[in-house]
Amino acid sequence: MTEGPNLARATNYLMGGGANFAADRAAVNEMLAMDPGLGRRIQASRAFVSRAVRDALDDGCDQFLELGAGIPAPGGLHSLVGPAARVVYVDVDPVAVASTREVLVGPDADGVAVVQADLHDADGVLAQVTAGGLLDLGRPVTVVCSSVLQWLADSDGPTLARVFATYHDGLAPGSLLVISTAHPDDLADHEADEKQPIISRAVAPVRLRGRSELARIVGAWDLLPPGIVDVVDWPETSGADTAGFYGVVCAARR
Numbered sequence: 001m002t003e004g005p006n007l008a009r010a011t012n013y014l015m016g017g018g019a020n021f022a023a024d025r026a027a028v029n030e031m032l033a034m035d036p037g038l039g040r041r042i043q044a045s046r047a048f049v050s051r052a053v054r055d056a057l058d059d060g061c062d063q064f065l066e067l068g069a070g071i072p073a074p075g076g077l078h079s080l081v082g083p084a085a086r087v088v089y090v091d092v093d094p095v096a097v098a099s100t101r102e103v104l105v106g107p108d109a110d111g112v113a114v115v116q117a118d119l120h121d122a123d124g125v126l127a128q129v130t131a132g133g134l135l136d137l138g139r140p141v142t143v144v145c146s147s148v149l150q151w152l153a154d155s156d157g158p159t160l161a162r163v164f165a166t167y168h169d170g171l172a173p174g175s176l177l178v179i180s181t182a183h184p185d186d187l188a189d190h191e192a193d194e195k196q197p198i199i200s201r202a203v204a205p206v207r208l209r210g211r212s213e214l215a216r217i218v219g220a221w222d223l224l225p226p227g228i229v230d231v232v233d234w235p236e237t238s239g240a241d242t243a244g245f246y247g248v249v250c251a252a253r254r
Contacts, residue, residue: 017073221250
């Protein structure tokens, strides 16, 4: 379907990808017209994920599971980690999955797989990964959830804590969890009230999650320093303007 915008395709366009249509581009351009700083903040979130993933690689992790992956854009996870690592992209949207399969061509796609599954069904996701031999869950895996939580419903808050606890319990010690998500904590009330309807109308309903809620969601995992901070301040304070996205890296408890 190309008549209306699709979240995965719109995000792909925002990230500089080519797997999108006119309706997706129009939706993103509407958001950017109302919120010109959005692109910069999304890029800051993406840069945080890149730093966290490189740290995981430096620590010897060569397996990555990206939840709610959408459609990889240039510089996506599999390009970032290189052919020596294994990457599984997970998305519930059949448009995202089909488009990702079209994108995953050539030598850069070696060791990369995509599965259609709902990230909420952690047991089902891990079962697919195991059954397909896609990752070795007996060794550490880095789970990446990049700019996804803000697209999940308000009612998902308590559920998400259980979901991420299930991922935690199903993975080997030494596994990591990398999350970035939009937050409202630097916005005045009127700014949050103004921006959420703009994004929701253009692409999809958005839910900004604060520090305390994010802490509850990742409660089964051990927070690594510096804890839950704006993405520009991970792993250390940068002095840059905040991006409006929290970044957090957690480890599986031993």
